[in-house]
Amino acid sequence: MSTRSLKDLMVPTLLITTVALSGCGTTTGTRTASGALMGAATGAAIGSLTAEAGAGALIGVGVGALGGYLYDQHLKGNLD
Numbered sequence: 001m002s003t004r005s006l007k008d009l010m011v012p013t014l015l016i017t018t019v020a021l022s023g024c025g026t027t028t029g030t031r032t033a034s035g036a037l038m039g040a041a042t043g044a045a046i047g048s049l050t051a052e053a054g055a056g057a058l059i060g061v062g063v064g065a066l067g068g069y070l071y072d073q074h075l076k077g078n079l080d
Contacts, residue, residue: 010045031072032065039064 025031039060047056073079 025068025072028069028072032068035068035071036061036065039067 003047025034032076039062040057041060043058043063044053045056047053048059050056072078
């Protein structure tokens with residue numbers, strides 16, 4: 001019987017949570033901010049596996065903010 005470490009379970013759990021919560025908010029600002037926060041958390045978690053949590057968090061902020069903004073624009077019908 002193999003045992004899984006906490007790190008092995010943390011990344012998939014954070015990714016699923018991020019996808020599930022990616023549309024939080026009702027305005028462009030709140031969706032962008034929630035995307036940035038979730039991106040930072042996910043990036044830091046993934047980066048911590050390679051001892052680069054800070055870099056992962058910075059990359060995650062940018063990707064999350066962009067994702068939240070694009071999701072908002074899609075819901076508003078500005079993007080197909």
